[in-house]
Amino acid sequence: xxxxxxxxxVALFSFxxxxxxxxxxxxxxxxxxVIASARARGLKLRAKELEKENGRWxxxxxxxxxxxxxxEINVNARTGKxxxxxxxxxxxxxxxxxxxxxxxx
Numbered sequence: 001x002x003x004x005x006x007x008x009x010v011a012l013f014s015f016x017x018x019x020x021x022x023x024x025x026x027x028x029x030x031x032x033x034v035i036a037s038a039r040a041r042g043l044k045l046r047a048k049e050l051e052k053e054n055g056r057w058x059x060x061x062x063x064x065x066x067x068x069x070x071x072e073i074n075v076n077a078r079t080g081k082x083x084x085x086x087x088x089x090x091x092x093x094x095x096x097x098x099x100x101x102x103x104x105x
Contacts (some may be wrong), residue, residue: 026077032059035080036073
């Protein structure tokens with residue numbers, strides 16, 4: 001009986017460790033948005049998402065500049081460090097947003 005209990009305990013512990021490893025430990029969308037917004041003061045937030053890119057989890061935020069262009073700010077989901085800022089012209093940004101809407105439908 002003791003062997004069965006020990007076996008079940010070990011199996012349960014192993015299963016829990018595997019699940020914890022598979023789930024990313026992230027700073028949270030709200031905290032990441034505050035960090036990204038500091039780099040885009042006064043701009044309107046258009047889109048946000050958590051995604052795995054190049055093997056790491058990042059938050060991606062798209063802000064619309066006053067001229068219609070897009071500023072994309074990527075934040076490392078584990079550390080909260082800004083890891084990228086990209087600028088897209090208004091035409092490319094509009095095409096990308098249209099493409100995203102078509103994917104959802």
